[in-house]
């Protein structure tokens with residue numbers, strides 16, 4: 001039994017868990033897409049979706065690259081394209097749902113896998129490439145991981161100062177989820193099973209992120225808030241806090 005799927009944040013199909021491996025996916029014609037989103041930023045997605053089906057982001061700085069939320073599939077062509085962009089400084093997931101085949105990526109890219117210490121219990125596979133970190137981890141100048149917690153105790157964001165034309169890009173996992181309306185974000189313990197975070201936790205996360213400088217927010221499915229990231233975050237946090245506190249109970 002996969003503990004990630006058995007956990008209350010996820011789910012198992014009615015006909016039970018299904019398992020696969022890289023060789024089976026390769027034989028079935030699995031591939032990875034490669035989309036340049038902005039200078040220094042490439043999105044990589046497995047087509048068709050594998051597992052949760054996240055979109056990875058490859059951030060390239062003058063010192064090297066970060067592979068964020070690695071996909072659940074890996075191929076030689078994409079490894080080659082990433083390596084062409086220079087050294088890979090780290091592979092890191094925003095939270096355990098995004099671990100994917102991170103060890104395979106780390107081995108192929110000769111890079112460490114950064115795992116937040118608070119989520120080490122969720123590592124399905126250990127390896128000498130795994131490196132634990134605590135509350136913040138510098139990747140390069142202007143590229144830093146921060147633990148924010150929420151969705152998982154070790155949930156992290158990546159702040160890239162040069163992103164969004166130098167106004168700052170925040171890569172988030174499920175702790176901060178850009179919504180389909182593109183002008184608000186959600187904060188949940190579980191998206192499929194709709195388990196909320198408390199108002200106090202949402203306030204803590206928002207206050208922490210208000211210390212950072214950024215304009216754009218990109219979630220782990222490529223979902224994006226293009227402008228005014230901090231204002232969108234504050235608006236969404238206040239709305240969440242007021243709903244869970246009961247301010248709008250007259251509307252229900």
Ligand SMILES: [Zn+2]
Nearest residue numbers: 095097151174
């Ligand atoms: Zn998740």
